[in-house]
Amino acid sequence: AYGLAPEHQVDAALALLDEVMDGVHRAASAPRERNLSHPRSRVVVAGNSAGGGLALAHAIRSRDRGGPAADALVLFFPWVEASMTNPAAKALEPRDVTLRCVTLAAAARCWAGPRELTDPMVSPLSDHLGGLPPLHLYQGDHDIFLPDVQRFAAKAQAAGTPTRLTVYPGAHHAYVGDLWVPETRRTLADAARVITGGRLTGG
Secondary structure (H helix, E strand, C coil): CCCCCCCCCHHHHHHHHHHHHHHHHHHHHCCECCECCCCCCCCEEEEECHHHHHHHHHHHHHHHHCCCCCCEEEEECCCCCCCCCCHHHHHCHHHCCCCCHHHHHHHHHHHHCCCCCCCCCCCHHHCCCCCCCCEEEEEEEECCCHHHHHHHHHHHHHCCCCEEEEEEEEEECCHHHCCCCHHHHHHHHHHHHHHCCCCCCCC
């Protein structure tokens, strides 16, 4: 529901997320009716593609401001580097049926507003990536985001942030929209376990 480029920029989206997440954390921390000792509810932030990059930017912003952190981030093929100048990303374009580096870079300039493309609020890969909630990333290897997501995962792990990257061979950008393929079913089942803290019941 956040405003999209070119009419809106990242700062407006971050301000909206501040309001939403403040309300979520208040609700999660409120004692349940007739059970004042009930533990706080689990808070997980998820996002895909540009939304994954926005979720990361907000997690970095919350860390830097000393705000409440999510219990985990679930990120489907997140956009972590806005300039798209990685030669390995360009080399993957023949396999990617959706994205192109040059159009993404142009969209990123609209989204950044007055910020530089290297700003962590626009390109989370530019951050040191320490002190973030546990990160669970899902990625296809026919997606031009893959090389930067791999760099991101390695950097976050080196910074001490618990990070898990799952890469599916042959999967394209936004593959989780294809509900009939086994890679999607495995991804969504795994994400559900993360979101519930491993407490799944039923089939």
